[in-house]
Every structure is written in structure tokens, then in C-alpha cells.
Amino acid sequence: MKCFRFVRAFLVAAMMLGAPALSLAQQQPPKAPEGFVPVDQVPGQEELPAKPLVAAAYGVAWLAVLIYVFSIWKRLNAVEREMADIARRIEAGGRR
């Protein structure tokens, strides 16, 4: 009987001492694995911003049109200059 009481007291003491240690062990954060850590969701601040893409798309459209109109205007001017030059030379040749 005395032996049984001793065992019971030992078990109670072991539980009282062991429980906090066990809960402490459970609370410890898991060790981070080395290398890349996979996540399901992209962090909010890491998402690709849409504003620069939209601005670039509209900028490219405007730029392409402006460059093209400028190129036509330049070619028209070049042709006009050439025409005036030839007309002058034809006229000069006719006078001779």
C-alpha cells in the first residue's frame, strides 16, 4: 500500500513538472528549412502593379501614331523639295 502511494506521488510530480516542459516544446516555432520556402499566395506587396503596364500600353499607342505621322510629314516634305528641284531644272533646260 505504501509502495502504491509512493508510485502515485511520483507520477503526479512527474506530470506537474513535465507538462510545462511539454507545452514549451510544443510552442517552439518549427525550424525554417534551408533554401526556398514555398507559399501558396503571392505576398500583397510583391504583386505586379498594373499602372505601369496600362501607362506603357497607352504610351506606345500614342508614340507609334505620332512617329508614323511625323515620318509621313517628313517624306512629303522630301518629295516636295525634290519635285521643286526637278521642275526648276526642267525649266532651266527648256530655256537653253
Place this chain on the structure above:
Amino acid sequence: MSIPNAKLQTPRSGSRKPETASRRPEVGSLSLFPLLLLIAMGMFAYAPFMILNAPYEATMGLVQKIFYFHVGAAIAMFVAAFTCGIASAIFLFGRRPGADRVAFAAAEITVMLGLIVLISGPLWARKAWGVWWQWDARLTSTLVMWLVFQSYLLLRRFGGPGSEKLSAAVGLFGSALVPFVYWSVNLWRTVHPTTNVVPTLAPSMRGPFLWCVLAFLFLFVLLMTLRVELEKRRTRLDDLYLALED
């Protein structure tokens, strides 16, 4: 350019006779130009306000607003490609030099509008799909069509005398690709949205969309007017070189 180089600079002069039509007195061929310019500029200036006021798309958010210019430019590109094809056919079978001028101008505008489509598309795709480019039916067929019209321009630039007929055939085939490009999203499995998107647009999105399409169509007419005029003047220049040789 100096006169001794005149023959080198006018490759077309050896293959054709001077046009009598080009010697007619000019009746203000650019008379509509200021009006068209005013309309197109007004529409393009107001378009950003309409697009900003349009609602966001539920899943794509802000980046979906590229749609208004992307599809507008694509529709104008299809119209330009068709114009080039029809004008090329008229030139090939009807032997009208005026049709060749229209085809050349339309091919150049197709390439310019195609560039807008092919740049704005990947900018949208990067956010919506996570990649810049996908080798699916719509994207690949659009790129092929753009390359066909690029080859038209290269042929005109470096093809030498007689390249008009060959390039007209290229223009005809290029315009035949338009229906394939348009229906490619319905015929094959693709990540690109189908042709159902436009007919099912919400009324609040339809207004800005139609505005942008109209703006691009006006721009197309404006650029065609200007570009055809350039070709007319080049023809007149060729005639002057021929007169100089005589």
C-alpha cells in the same frame, strides 16, 4: 537629290508610262484632311477620360483597361488589311495604278496598327496570364499576319521594278489571314478571350469601347488620306523624272 542619280532613284520609272491622270489640275486632294485631323484628335483626347470613368473588371482590375485601345487598334488593323487586300485585287485584275497606291498605304498602316496590338497585348498578358507571350492560335496568327504585311513593305522597298504585282499578291494573302486571326480564338483552344467578349460587354464598358473603335477608324481614314497623297506625289515625281529624261 541631284539629277545624275535620277534614274537610280526612280526604279518604277522604267516599268511604266507617265500617268495622264496625275497631270490633271489638283482639286484639293487634302481638303478633308483638317476636318479629319480635328475629329481624330478630339476623339483621342477625350478617350482617356471615358476609359478612366469606365468600371474596373472584376478579376483583372485596372489592367483590363488596355482592352479599349488594344481591341480598337486591332479592329482598325483588320480594316486596313482588308483595304490592302481589296485594293491589291483591283490592281492585279483591273490594272489600276490608283489601287496600288491605296494598297501600299493600307499595308503600311496595317503594320503600324499591328505594332500597337502586338505591344499592348503582351503588356496586358503579363498581368492577366503571368507571361508576356503565349504561342497560342490568336497571338501566333496575328504575328504571322503582321510579318506578311512587313514582307509586303520589304518587297516594295527592295523588290525593284515590277515588285508592285508581287507585293499585291502578298497583300491579297495577308488580308485572307484576317478571318483566321479573328476566329482563331473560337476554333482552337487558347488563353486569349473569345469573340464573345465584345457582344456581351456591359453598357458602361460598351460606350468607351465604341468610342475608341471609332477613334481608331477615324485615325485610319486620316492616315490613309495622308499616305495616299504621299504616293500620288511620288508618282508625279516619277513623271517629272521621265519628262527630264525625254
